[in-house]
Amino acid sequence: MIDMRYQELRVLAVDPHPRGFGYAVFEGPARLVDWGTKDTRTEKERATLYKLEELVTLFRPAVIVVENCDHPKSRRNARVSRLIERILLAAHAFGVHGRTLPIATVYKTFAGTGAGTKYAIATALVRVFPELMVRLPRKRKPWQTEDSRMSIFDAVALGLTYFRSLRRPKTARAQTAGPQDTDLHT
Amino acid sequence: MQNDKLDNYLRSHRKKLGLTQREVAFILGCQSGAKVSRYERLGRVPSLTTIFAYEALFQKPARELFAGIYDRVERAALRKVRLLVNRLKKRRENPALARKIENLRALVDGGAEELRYEPLRDA
Numbered sequence: 001m002i003d004m005r006y007q008e009l010r011v012l013a014v015d016p017h018p019r020g021f022g023y024a025v026f027e028g029p030a031r032l033v034d035w036g037t038k039d040t041r042t043e044k045e046r047a048t049l050y051k052l053e054e055l056v057t058l059f060r061p062a063v064i065v066v067e068n069c070d071h072p073k074s075r076r077n078a079r080v081s082r083l084i085e086r087i088l089l090a091a092h093a094f095g096v097h098g099r100t101l102p103i104a105t106v107y108k109t110f111a112g113t114g115a116g117t118k119y120a121i122a123t124a125l126v127r128v129f130p131e132l133m134v135r136l137p138r139k140r141k142p143w144q145t146e147d148s149r150m151s152i153f154d155a156v157a158l159g160l161t162y163f164r165s166l167r168r169p170k171t172a173r174a175q176t177a178g179p180q181d182t183d184l185h186t
Numbered sequence: 187m188q189n190d191k192l193d194n195y196l197r198s199h200r201k202k203l204g205l206t207q208r209e210v211a212f213i214l215g216c217q218s219g220a221k222v223s224r225y226e227r228l229g230r231v232p233s234l235t236t237i238f239a240y241e242a243l244f245q246k247p248a249r250e251l252f253a254g255i256y257d258r259v260e261r262a263a264l265r266k267v268r269l270l271v272n273r274l275k276k277r278r279e280n281p282a283l284a285r286k287i288e289n290l291r292a293l294v295d296g297g298a299e300e301l302r303y304e305p306l307r308d309a
Contacts, residue, residue: 008191033198058227059192131202 006166012061012096013159014052014087015151016080021048022151025059029163032129034059035152045083049090056094064091064098065162067154071102101161106154109161122153125160132156193254197226199244214239231255267294 007028015022020039027033040047056064066088067074069081076084084100091098107116115121119139126133137147200210200222207219207226214236216222224230232240237248249256271290277283 010192027192033192033195034201131204134204 010059010061011063011065011159011162012055012059013065013155013162015154015158016048016083017148017151019148022155023055024152024155024159025061026159029160035132035156037148037151045086048083049086052087052090056096061096064096065158066100067158068100068102071104073102073104099162101158106157106161109164110157118150121157122150125153125156191253191257193228194252196240196251199246199251213243264294
């Protein structure tokens with residue numbers, strides 16, 4: 001169990017995609033400290049781990065959250081699944097807790113907001129964190145590939161789902177439930 | 187791994203405003219965004235004037251923008267205050283010294299805001 005105050009728990013959520021990874025850093029469920037994407041074009045695994053190490057050094061998170069690729073609903077390709085395993089090993093080496101969450105749990109978390117698709121979840125996240133608005137890509141057409149910026153929203157969704165999965169003290173519950181984010185934080 | 191606040195939250199506040207490092211550099215009067223990057227990545231400590239410029243830009247006090255640094259400095263300062271109180275207690279007692287010790291103790295006990303500044307009575 002992580003001995004940390006819920007509101008100050010720093011979490012780094014990472015969402016690898018074929019051209020790099022998206023990340024989000026939280027300090028408690030209501031405070032988004034940093035977010036963005038990192039591109040890795042050559043030597044993807046090594047570059048990803050190097051950039052992850054930079055983030056860990058800068059933000060000193062207590063937990064790194066990634067998607068659980070062993071879950072039957074996960075549709076990650078073999079390379080990204082391997083990379084996620086290596087991220088967890090790297091987290092252990094950095095002295096940070098590694099935590100995996102199945103994608104089904106993320107969808108379940110956001111089901112209450114009426115968001116059933118990735119884009120709908122991203123839109124719901126923009127309501128909670130308006131600063132993410134500038135990073136929200138246009139809704140993609142069925143023949144278009146996914147915008148790499150969507151991995152930021154996947155990482156933010158993972159992070160929030162992680163906080164949701166923790167057992168929260170009553171005081172924290174009262175503080176985080178604002179008028180806009182009631183659906184996501186309760 | 188996490189044990190305290192981040193040294194600074196400049197990056198977080200800049201991103202919330204949707205500003206680029208180059209734009210912040212322009213506001214701060216720096217040559218390029220590289221210096222802003224160094225401030226954010228803790229490679230360089232900003233000068234006092236830059237800290238005030240950051241305060242004005244983000245509308246947050248410096249102790250919030252540089253929360254980790256502030257915490258460290260505050261802890262160190264209060265430790266020194268405790269040492270000073272112990273040293274002062276060894277001196278010969280007089281009303282001025284007693285008052286000084288009382289004020290310093292109030293600081294250490296976290297009651298800095300409650301410091302009383304009573305007007306000096308005319309002799």
